[in-house]
Amino acid sequence: MRWAAPEQFAEFVRNRHAALLRYAYLLCGDPHLAQDLVQDGLERTGMAWRRIERQGDPEGYVRRIITNRYLNRVRSLRRERLVSDAPDTSVTDAEPSDGSLMRLLSCLPRQQRAVMVMRYYLDYSEAQIAEALGCSAGTVKSTASRAIARLRRDLTDDPHQQLTSEGAL
Template identity: 80%
Template sequence: MRWAAPDHFAEFVRSRHAALLRYAYLLSGDAHLAQDLVQDALERTGIAWRRIERQGDPEGYLRRIITNRYLNRVRSLRRERLVGDTPDVGVTGVEPSDDSLFRLLDCLPRQQRAVMVMRYYLDQSEAQIAETLGCSPGTVKSNASRALTRLRRELTSDAHLRPVEEGTR
């Protein structure tokens, strides 16, 4: 039996998909990972759409799934199986051109990066971020403070102009 998306869900996806992809891209810094995060969140949300829509904030619910899947990605990577042959390479999409911003964001730990993206890209309050991340507003404040300190240090040292080495995130 095949699942059919409710009309409201399909309409929601068409109208908000690009914004969700931008959010996931800012969190992860990787277009492919962003697409995977959004796809996973949409799959999880689509199944329970009627319940989620009744709660009143489906986009917030989706952003929380995207954020949690991104923050918990390390656990899922442990289950990956390495193979000897390289798989076929797909076509890459257009990525934002502001490389220095993404290099700066790459210097931050995941939690701090998530706080910065939610605060300055989504313009969320500390309380909203705390609710999304499942932590206290004080934790959000300390993560934001540490992230800003790190970003200022990176900007003054011109370290953001150097290429990011693999595995340093």
């Protein structure tokens, strides 16, 4: 038996795929891993689409899957098999133009990076981040505080690596 996507799910994917890919890229900093995270999130969402659609926030559901899969990536890597030949398909580049911001984000631990991306890219409140990560608002605040302190320290240590006024921390 073959599964067929409901038209509402197909439309959701067409409309939100690029935004989900940007979000995943900001989390992990790797365009290939970002595509894998989004694919996994959409696959899981598609299988439960009717239930998720009734709950009213399918994009939040997919983002939570992407975030959890990213944060728990170490466990899944143990089961991954490396192959010697690369696949024949090409990949579009989802990298934002601000390389200095990506370099700064890549220095953060995964949890801190996830909090910063949710807060400043998705504009989530502390309560929304806490719900998405399954932790308390206090944990979100302390994690964000440590991340900002580290980013400021890294900016101070390397004066050549500066952000524009839009991306200032």
